[in-house]
Amino acid sequence: MEQIKIIIAGPRGRMGSEAVKLVTNQDHFELSAVVDHKYDGMMLSDLEGFHSIHNVPVYSNIETCLQNVQADVLIDLTTPEVGMHHAKTALAYNVRPVVGTTGFTTSDLEELERICQERQLGCIIAPNFAIGAVLMMKFSQMAAKYFNDIEIIELHHDQKLDAPSGTAVKTAEMISAVREEKSQGHPNEKETIQGARGATFNGMHIHSVRLPGLVAHQQVLFGSDGQTLTIRHDSYHRGSFMSGVKVAVESVMTQNTFVYGLENILE
Ligand SMILES: NC(=O)c1ccc[n+]([C@@H]2O[C@H](COP(=O)([O-])OP(=O)(O)OC[C@H]3O[C@@H](n4cnc5c(N)ncnc54)[C@H](O)[C@@H]3O)[C@@H](O)[C@H]2O)c1
Numbered sequence: 001m002e003q004i005k006i007i008i009a010g011p012r013g014r015m016g017s018e019a020v021k022l023v024t025n026q027d028h029f030e031l032s033a034v035v036d037h038k039y040d041g042m043m044l045s046d047l048e049g050f051h052s053i054h055n056v057p058v059y060s061n062i063e064t065c066l067q068n069v070q071a072d073v074l075i076d077l078t079t080p081e082v083g084m085h086h087a088k089t090a091l092a093y094n095v096r097p098v099v100g101t102t103g104f105t106t107s108d109l110e111e112l113e114r115i116c117q118e119r120q121l122g123c124i125i126a127p128n129f130a131i132g133a134v135l136m137m138k139f140s141q142m143a144a145k146y147f148n149d150i151e152i153i154e155l156h157h158d159q160k161l162d163a164p165s166g167t168a169v170k171t172a173e174m175i176s177a178v179r180e181e182k183s184q185g186h187p188n189e190k191e192t193i194q195g196a197r198g199a200t201f202n203g204m205h206i207h208s209v210r211l212p213g214l215v216a217h218q219q220v221l222f223g224s225d226g227q228t229l230t231i232r233h234d235s236y237h238r239g240s241f242m243s244g245v246k247v248a249v250e251s252v253m254t255q256n257t258f259v260y261g262l263e264n265i266l267e
């Protein structure tokens, strides 16, 4: 298999550190550099937890990194503002982004799609890399053809910055593509405590739970006359996302378009 040269942004994070392990454990992947907002000019092996990973420079500026390092793919696992800047800069240097960072707006996604079109370059934005989560979204879309009253409950660790989660937004978007438009609940319902009914997306409700001890979980509840259906996925540790990161990196090398969601590249 062809060697793929990779830059990881956010290597010291919960996801980034798993991605460093993934990339350095694959024979056909090469970790060319990392981008971290600290430790510019150092080597990754100087940083706590990475002493055995040699010859990987640390850059604090994505542009300097892309000017100095030859790479095929940028994996971004940072924050939405940083991730957007990184993805745009990577595309400007003909490097294909694989972005797991969540919290992008619709206009961010449209902008990236336009740049990919102009440059004829692949970019994968995956709100959830766990294969089980992708299936949960697809099964929910299937179920939504038969049940159009739906509540999404997403549950994550309490260090998560964005709410609702990228997965919940993507699930609601996929359901909206097939669900007959409906405003749910009683037409006269009133919240006596603001937020009690969660966020509203095309008439569906999304509830975000944040607790220490959780990793990433979501259940989609469907209701109909005399019956309910619940579809649930749980990620218990971040290793659950890594097979999806691997597939995305391999796939983006053959893509010349913008891809939003891993379901679009899984066979
Ligand atoms: N797509 C998925 O399957 C998936 C799974 C888990 C998390 N996520 C998303 O990935 C992102 C990261 O999650 P996390 O739990 O690893 O967060 P984290 O806070 O543990 O890690 C983020 C890292 O980004 C780094 N960072 C911040 N600014 C930076 C900059 N300017 N340059 C380089 N690095 C910078 C921070 O130092 C930190 O190490 C979040 O948006 C989260 O929602 C996605």
Ligand SMILES: O=C(O)C1=N[C@H](C(=O)O)CCC1
Residues within 6 Å of the ligand: 102, 127, 128, 129, 156, 157, 160, 161, 164, 165, 166, 167, 168, 215, 216
């Ligand atoms: O831990 C996180 O943060 C996660 N974010 C993604 C989301 O927002 O959907 C995927 C699951 C984990």
